[in-house]
Amino acid sequence: MTQSASNLRVRRTQKLLREALVELIEERGFEALTIGELTERAMVSRAAFYRNYQDKYDLVEQIFEEAMSALLNAVGEMGPGQHPPEVWVTFFEHIAKYERLYRALLGSKGSPWFVRKMRASLADLVKEHGQGHGLARSTVADQPVLLLSDGLVPDLVSTMLVEAITWWLEQGRPSTPREIATRCTLLVSALFKEVSTWH
Structure with missing residues (x-):
């Protein structure tokens, strides 16, 4: 062969x-x-x-790792300051392409393991690439590093993104990938703006 x-x-x-x-x-x-x-x-x-x-978990993980790999490659190719960041539009386009899979995995019959995996991966992405790619917009120059090194903010952001994805799919994708990416970016930016006032 x-x-x-x-x-x-x-x-x-x-x-x-x-x-x-x-x-x-x-x-x-x-x-x-x-x-x-x-x-x-x-x-x-x-x-x-x-x-x-190896098993059913490995099957799901490989599917998600392909998506995260594509997302990370897109992040690496992007310049800072785009709004909404095209990388998040691309991410939601991927979610739309595999809508049935993500709706099944994130829904009531899905996998808590997968939800935790997705949240952890997105939290890592926020920690690594949040500042400069439209996620963290702080007016204090040295503040974003402090915000992202604390686990609370990336965990909140990743949880919000997973919940936004779940809602978007369960509602039958009432907005385009660009629209949902824009809304999520604006919400996350507002969160980072508030957190930047913390001392």
Whole structure:
């Protein structure tokens, strides 16, 4: 088998497993689903599953890591001060593209583990890249470093973003990715402005 055919087979297997994952979360909930059910629904062998993933958590984590990797690459290519930061528009576009998956994982039948993972990843992103990319806008030059090194503010921001994503999806995406990114950016900026007055 050629490398190209092998890559195509791997991508097809991953696509089938991801589709089956969403269907089963919607039907039974993330915690209740098994690898056997997942492979049966996807019509792939258990061996094919384990060639790609360690378990169902690894499957979800890889999907999310791909999104976070794309987001981090976009952050690295951006200049500061764009409003709304295009990186967050891109992030919400990704969420929209995989709407069923995120709605399933973040909804009532989803995974508390995934919610915690997403919050932690977004908190890390805020700590690392918040200032200068439209998240932290403080009038005090040395204040943002202090604000972001404290875990409270990044945790609040990440929780707000996850809740905004969940609301947006559950409401059927009543606004565009750009509009929801703008609203979130404005709310986070207001939070940072308030926090900058703390001593």
